[in-house]
Amino acid sequence: MKTVLAALGLGLAFVSCTHSQTSDNQSETSDSTAVDSVAVLALQKDSLSVYLPDVKASLPEAQTVVVKEDPVFFKSKSYKAIPLQVVLDKFIPAYKRLDLKQTQIVFECEDGYNPSMSLEKVLQKKSYLAISDVEAPAGQDWINPKKGDHEMKIAPFYVVYTDVPAKDVTYKWPYNLVKISLSAASKELAVLFPKDDDTQVKGFELFKVNCLTCHSLNKVGGKMGPELNYPKSITEYWQVDQIKQFVKAPTSFRNECKMPAVTHLSEKELDEIVSYLKYMAKHKVKV
Ligand code: HEC
Known part of the structure; x- marks a missing residue:
């Protein structure tokens, strides 16, 4: 599976009201406020997401980009790719009205992998939506690397950067990508943060x-x-x-088993995770 990406951080969230510059900071003061903003945004959600296979034919023009150290292929790679910003300009133009700091970009991959990161952070770097691998054989868009016996599926889209080192694990490189959506950073906190x-x-x-x-947890996450x-x-x-x-x-x-072994955490850290899970058992929310 995606072990390169698996260890990465994630601030998953739903959309809440950062839709206009004038909106307040959505400090989820009560549960009812949280529910209201989620409901409001559920309605607006479509305008803040794009299902990429549906818009394949109308994607902006791609250029060739070189990624010196690709963390999925472990070598230098060239792709046909479109700057992520250009993709957003075209399909989620409302992003310009959002507070980029407070907004998460959520990548949805076909296999259920759902990494997300700060939109501001993504746009600070030369981020691209790769649509094909320049070295793919004629008639194909992608080369699928092997991991052990398992063939990874890169299609239909892959997010790459030309100025982020492979070892910077705070950047996500989702492949097998089908959907991009934007959401406010507050839902994760509302649902998952151990407030008390x-x-x-x-x-x-x-x-x-x-x-x-x-x-x-409480349906928020991958x-x-x-x-x-x-x-x-x-x-x-x-x-x-x-x-x-x-x-x-x-x-x-x-x-x-489809779950990769997590071997880099200490016993103490595992205990902390389990303790948090026990805490969450007492904080179930139907979202
Ligand atoms: C790359 C994705 C991935 C990551 C990261 C991951 N898991 Fe999993 N996990 C899975 C999958 C897939 C399964 C189902 C495995 C199966 O049965 O094939 C699973 C199963 C489990 C199960 C068994 C649940 C059950 O009832 O079957 C537990 C417990 C679990 N994971 C805990 C964790 C914890 C805690 C972490 C973080 C330290 C973690 N996982 C990180 C993908 C992941």
Whole structure:
């Protein structure tokens, strides 16, 4: 799976009201405010997202770009690509009215991987929507790299940067990308932040960076792996030790398990994640 990307941070969020410059800062003061803004934005959501395969024929003109150190292919690569900003200008022009600092760009990949990052951060770099691999054989758009026996699918789109080093894990390089949407940074905080228990903040941060790209809590997060909080928290039907063991070595539980082993976290960090998951078990929200 996408281990290169898997370890990356994520600030997942829904759209809330940053739709006009004059709107306030949406400090989610009460649950009812949060629900209202989500409802309002559910209505506006379409104008803040683009399903890329549907607009393939009308994409702006692509140029050739060279990525010196591609973190998915582990070498220098050339792509036909369109500056991400030009794609947004054309398909989500409303982004210009948003506060870029408060806005997340969410990438949805076909396989359920859902990384997101600050829109401001993405636009600060030379970010591109790659539409084909210059070295692909005639008649094909992409070359699919192999990872072990597994062939990764890069199509239909891949986000690349020409000025971000491969080792900068704060940038996402989503491939197999189908949809881009913009959302405000407040929903994640409203739903996932341990508001009433400071001791869980570390676990929240660790979960956000290491797990949320693939797993949702209260339905906020990635869809590659199962939801871990709603309606039943994983901590309500798995023993803590088993959760930790699973995270370290999923294939010791399940044959051909699709979750990559997470081996870079210490026991203490795993404990913090599990503790946060237990906290979340007491904070289920149907969103
Ligand atoms: C790259 C995506 C990815 C990441 C990152 C990831 N997981 Fe998973 N996880 C999965 C998938 C996919 C499954 C389902 C595995 C299967 O059974 O094939 C899974 C399964 C699980 C399960 C078993 C749930 C069940 O009932 O089947 C637990 C627990 C779990 N993950 C916890 C975590 C935690 C905690 C983290 C962060 C430290 C994490 N995962 C990071 C993809 C991921």
